[in-house]
Amino acid sequence: MTTRIDKALIAEQNAKLEGFVKEDYEALGNKLAREDINIDEITAKAAEFQIAVPSWGTGTGGTRFARFPGIGEPRNIWEKLEDSAVINDLSQATERVSPHFPWDKVDDFTELKQFSDELGLKWDSINSNTFQDQKDQTASFKYGSLSNTSQESRDVAIQHNLDCIEWGKTLGSKTLTVWVGDGSNHPGQQHFQHAFERYLESMKKIYAGLPSDWEMHIEHKMFEPAFYSTVIQDWGSNILAAMELGPQAKSLVDLGHHAPNVNIEMIVSRLIQFKKLGGFHFNDSKYGDDDLDSGSLHPYQQFLIFNELVDAEYRKQEGFGPNYMLDQSHNVTDPIESLMNSAASVQRSYVAALLVNRPLLTQYQNENDALMASNTLKHAFNIDVSPILAMARLRKGGAIDPIATYRASGYRKAVAEVRPSNGQSGSGIV
Ligand code: LRH
């Protein structure tokens, strides 16, 4: 049974708001025209914007202390895809889903591909998992995976990544994302260089298994699950590994994997300059890897990141083509609502960055007019682009107000009737 949001309901809900959106759109269009900006060109770009949904984000997340399941939780990849289709039906910006193996592993990947095709969904980056031991695993990842001192553990981790590539080929994915929690909890526990050497030796074996049109995205993280050192702890170790491995290896920036107040937009600029920016895991955080909804705490930082991305597009930067994806944990909200909200938040940062007057910014930068340079960015950030986002969704057959339409659909209640909760609370991010 696949429950989709009825197109008639979307049309009925849109009919209530369409007049207001058109009014606001026209007013904004006039305002932007005064700055020689054609609103329809911006709306067309907004409509092309796509950000992938993490399959694991469609379920309720948790922490090491507890996970409090919501109702109608998706219990497997089939139901996660159904929910992802609802998110895309309403937002029209999330046609790609990123799976995590073995959490989403199935016996028949051709059947899974068929199912996703029927839902109008595509497959984004494949995430391997060598941060948990699987049942009957022959060698543990307790002391690491690709950098473990045990060749046996390294081989198990390498083979898992090669399997992920095979499964991804059947699904039509073109990217493997490798995040490893490898590291240490005590000074002296790990030899930093030897651990990195073992990691690179393992990654070279995985890299050799990449089809020629695939990329490998390396994800760095400051800490957790290791609490003293992490083998790929920051963008420095990340870009060194990507350069060492070859042109198909690039760096992935998960916003929550940096210490508070780190200048992430500058890291993005460096990765762009050296053609090593593979993609993003968008989320927000206040303290650690909180995996909160994108733009919920630091919308200006998110805008500044897109200012670097749009600048690269504007300068036609060679080797530029990053992948956008959400990576969040929804502990207290309906995951579908949070994912729609977050997709729109990231899309908003992109659209606002399109409104930056770049020739003027360059002039102020060359004149060291710091205040006017900063104001040029703030001016674009402060323009309310909501009419553009709503019009882009409306023109693509989506919902002007995705949350209101989703709630009006009663989808969560409907699926709760066919997805009995297992009643267990448990703990952990999924
Ligand atoms: C690690 C991470 C990684 C995923 C996991 C679910 O913190 O960001 O991207 O594999 O979350």
Ligand code: MN
């Ligand atoms: Mn991530």
